[in-house]
Amino acid sequence: MIASAAVNPRLSFYRPRLPSGLSCTPSSYPAAASSRSASRRVCVRSAAATKPAKSPAEEDWKIKRELLLQKRVRSVDVKEALRLQKENNFVILDGRPEAEFKEAHPPGAINVQIYRLIKERTARDIARCAAFAFFGIFTGTEDPLSLCRVSVESKLDKDAKIIVACSTGGTMKPSQSLPEGLQSRSLIAAYLLVLNGYKNVFHLEGGLYKWFKEGLPAEAEEE
Numbered sequence: 001m002i003a004s005a006a007v008n009p010r011l012s013f014y015r016p017r018l019p020s021g022l023s024c025t026p027s028s029y030p031a032a033a034s035s036r037s038a039s040r041r042v043c044v045r046s047a048a049a050t051k052p053a054k055s056p057a058e059e060d061w062k063i064k065r066e067l068l069l070q071k072r073v074r075s076v077d078v079k080e081a082l083r084l085q086k087e088n089n090f091v092i093l094d095g096r097p098e099a100e101f102k103e104a105h106p107p108g109a110i111n112v113q114i115y116r117l118i119k120e121r122t123a124r125d126i127a128r129c130a131a132f133a134f135f136g137i138f139t140g141t142e143d144p145l146s147l148c149r150v151s152v153e154s155k156l157d158k159d160a161k162i163i164v165a166c167s168t169g170g171t172m173k174p175s176q177s178l179p180e181g182l183q184s185r186s187l188i189a190a191y192l193l194v195l196n197g198y199k200n201v202f203h204l205e206g207g208l209y210k211w212f213k214e215g216l217p218a219e220a221e222e223e
Contacts, residue, residue: 061183064191065172068203071194075172075205081163082106082216084202090161093152094208095189100167102221106211109165112151114185114192152193161200164189169207 076084084090085108092109094101101111156162170184186203193201204211212218 062180064183064187065180067194068172068187068191071201073190073194073201073203075203076163077205078211078214078216081202081204084161084163088161090163090202091156092204093162093164093189095164095166095185096208104212104218104220105208106165107217107219110155112155112189114166114189152196158197159199161202162193162198163202163204164193165204165208165211167207167209169203169205169210171205172203
């Protein structure tokens with residue numbers, strides 16, 4: 001008679017601990033893994049769904065530039081802009097902050113601030129300040145607030161001939177160092193105007209810095 005092997009009573013009653021509702025059968029393990037995988041996919045989708053969409057002004061410059069070229073938005077030199085203003089009733093739309101506009105601007109120009117000053121700064125505001133400092137805006141900004149519908153449409157109709165200006169101008173022209181040109185406040189404004197149905201939009205090449213440097217007419221507003 002063969003003696004039976006001793007059995008450890010602890011091992012004979014051992015069962016792995018599983019979440020409630022799952023059995024200790026081999027087929028249940030793939031189901032559990034599948035459930036966890038599905039849960040992770042739902043979490044990823046939820047995170048993507050709650051991510052805020054970009055505003056038109058925050059759209060990638062490549063997309064803005066493509067639309068500007070498609071709509072044949074043309075850049076004009078400062079002297080050409082002055083001639084168009086005098087002879088063809090073009091309006092110069094100055095997109096700089098109000099304080100800069102009051103210091104000096106082309107006679108007859110209209111000030112429409114593309115960005116308003118930030119008053120209460122959050123971490124997001126600080127990040128935006130750093131981004132917009134690249135365009136020479138050092139006072140902090142927030143998203144454009146219905147630029148065309150509120151500020152521009154109250155002053156100019158959709159058929160108005162507009163030359164959009166800012167400090168530096170930016171460019172749509174490609175170069176070796178800037179294959180897609182360089183974004184600026186005035187080009188962002190031109191993009192927003194085109195999106196809102198304006199048909200005769202031009203861009204001031206060289207910006208108002210070049211306008212003042214070449215000694216073209218300028219005026220200031222008294223406080």
